Amino acid sequence: MRATLLAQGFSAADIDGMLGAPRQAVNTIRTAVADATAAMRRELPASLKTWGPYLQVLVDGLPDLCPCPCTTCSTGACPCAAGQHADTCTVPDDHRDLACSDRYRGAADLDVTAVTRQTIAEGAWWLQRRGLKRTVARNAARLATGRQLLHADGRGAHEQFIQACRWMFTWLVDENRTSANPALKVKLLPRQEAAARSLSTEEFMEVYDVAVSTGQDAILDGLILRHLVIQGVRRGALLGLTCGGLEVESRQIGYWDQKKKTWRKRPTTSTHMADLLGHAVARGPRVAAPAGATEVERRHGIPNLTDADPVFYGRPEDTFDAEGNFVSRTVHPITRKRIERLFTRVRRHLPWTERVELRPHDIRHTSARIIYRAADQQMAKLHLAHDGGSTTDHYLKERLDELAKLKEQLFEPGAGPDEAAR
Template sequence: MTTVPSLGDDAKREAMRAALLAQGWNQADIDAAFLPPPPVSVYRMRQGVADALKEMRRDLPRSVKTWEPYLQVYLDGFPGMCPCPCVACATGPCPCPGGTAGHHGTCAMPDDDRHTDCAERYTGIADLPAAEATFSEVAEAAWWAERHGLKRTVARNVKREAKGRNPLHSDGRGAREQLIQASRWMFAWLERKKKIDGNPALEVKLPPRQEATARSLTPEEFGEVYGVAVSTGQDPTLDGLILRHLLIQGVRRGALLDSTCEGLDVANCRIRYWDQKKTWRWRPTTRTHLADLITHAIVRGPRVAAPPDASEAERRHGIAALTATSPVFYGRPVDTFDEHGYFVSRTVRPITRKRIELIFARIRRNLPWTENVELRCHDIRHTSGRLIYKAADQQMAKLHLAHDGGSTTDHYLKERLDELAKLKEQLFEPRRDDEQS
């Protein structure tokens, strides 16, 4: 039997099939001759998100925790969430039948919303070809992410009101911004990999940010905050060290958590930080504070059992086993001893973001005025910068906070780091008796 070559044009294929049938060919022979074209592999959003996240873990590991949940919205959607931000819908199952039945009496759906039917759901676009994603798909996902953030705030405020606490003011725009930023990165990467043509997320505008609520504290206010922190918790040593570090160094929360033993420079009395712009920065500290950090890391950091010929003290307490990558800040460790009371092993507990958040949550519970101003970790950074500004000048404060930029002039001003070190000694180093006399 003669095999008819397959044609790409469907119209021509059908015309040839009809002609062969008219000539008396058997239908089975025609079907065998006209083999179906191989299926075209379609690169869908499901695969695009998976590949982008894999690349992100390698290229931007610090962004994965923030951006992965938002990219996952394209795949999972919010199938169990109605679009209404009212208290009834935010704190429990949606009471509305939706559709033509309308809204329940307790539902208060805004009339001018993008979606006004409680029956509507966002189920994602996992099976959409990545090349067909447009402005509309990104904008739709961003709207639902923003609404999810708003409903979360509404639900939390109900609980806060019941406890007599001030309401939160977040309206979900932060979630919207993060989804757009994550989408811009993902589609830009897909475009570089020739999976799509153009970046649809670039056309979606970022929402305007809310006014920053961070404020600096007076020395008296910080003293009150510090006193509450070290007197109401179960680990005053750690709480006090964290607050002192935030004040003396003026770092962000992430820089504190990323501090390692390798970054403690004893010879030059300085500490190395990983900056937001992917650069290492050295900043001076005080002698006492650096000693406190080293002591804390040695006492609470990793330890190993001492050999049998070691001293009695080493066998009782173990031997410090800090490495260059060991964190600086730890909670109380869990030690194991044998029947003779000799050290066997230790489970260390490096602090996390949650540990710092708990400190400030406890301060707000025990100090009413801090609840009114919504005290947070970043306020201590503001306080630190203002102390340096009042004691020196704006340029010194910018250098202290790593806001000094990258211009040539600012590069030469880096020589003022030694002046910053002396200023910190004057502000934060305890006076010794021989210096006071």
């Protein structure tokens, strides 16, 4: 109607007077993603890093992504011209009749009430294709060096996008901005079989020996692997461990469970507790000694650890004055990258670990298997914090003292690999 009146010579002001001002786009995907992202920052801050970028794809699209997952198009710029494929481009059979010049433009200006199952499915397909292209590019590099090829096909990105959209539209429904959740109608793809596996005692010892003999910080590498196998924690729990969680007298370690959002305590061995505490004291924060301190304190400084300080550190950088006395220290708490580099190095030196794609979670599986074989399934569940499902399970928490004794038998020096394997 507005276009017709403009064509007939009416001014925009006259048309606004007759029809009212044009409706502002306040309920589009663009505004919904911005508002949902802000809400996620408040309600699910841990999920924002994962889901936020996927929701933004609904707004921005993937304008630079060629849909063809052949090696040529995945490892460089797409060589195809509009309407035809280059000789080096090999189009797969499941290409949906898309041209290499097609792009995903997103749905930024679409009203949220007009979003359909197909809208979500389309975005999920393009994100899966992006993941597949990344795998093709990585496999091209691996093939050149004779490494094991990866089997990821992007279905993880497909699922994360759908899950992010499901959360967003649930939030929009709760905010009365739409009446339906179209993302619930999009089916998730079957997951790949879990690649994590437990290691035998001999395999773990081989991994440990390579880790402590091929790197530049054998003390840290060995402590990381011992902690993973004795405590059976996830990588995040290891990185989040603080000095306040080390209860020396009771030989218990307190963790923040990122999945359950709760604190939990698990026993460890006396030697392992001493190793953790000694590592934190030796590499953690230090300050210069005050006046009147002993010569040893002036030379090495005084530990300045707080309950909030992490336990695991790389080598610190100390500064000294002209007389050789300690002045200050720069500490280097380990990060996710530090653990990834450790396992990457192990896979580079041990071909069989490359074939099984060894990762930190495999050590958690190994730890669970050791406890299960030495005791029973209930003890393994307690060890892994999988024991909170029923009222009866809570009464079984009294077995923490039994778990402590079991760990002393299995992991204290002198226990031997035969006991751990039983």
